[in-house]
Amino acid sequence: VWLRVNKVAAPCRPFCGFVTRxxxxxxxxxxxxxxxxxxxxxxxxxxxxxxxxxxxxxxVLVSRP
Numbered sequence: 206v207w208l209r210v211n212k213v214a215a216p217c218r219p220f221c222g223f224v225t226r227x228x229x230x231x232x233x234x235x236x237x238x239x240x241x242x243x244x245x246x247x248x249x250x251x252x253x254x255x256x257x258x259x260x261x262x263x264x265v266l267v268s269r270p
Contacts, residue, residue: 206259207252214248216240
């Protein structure tokens with residue numbers, strides 16, 4: 206299945222607190238910086254509408270132009 210990236214899932218303070226279970230400002234700042242630029246993930250959509258099941262453990266391959 207082909208996916209198209211709609212946008213980067215930018216990290217936010219609540220997500221960083223959830224991931225680290227810490228609310229200390231320095232830790233949140235470090236986590237925000239670490240998860241930036243797509244490390245948190247991406248919002249994607251199917252390139253063509255079709256039935257598909259994606260599960261944990263599936264491989265993702267990146268096509269370079």
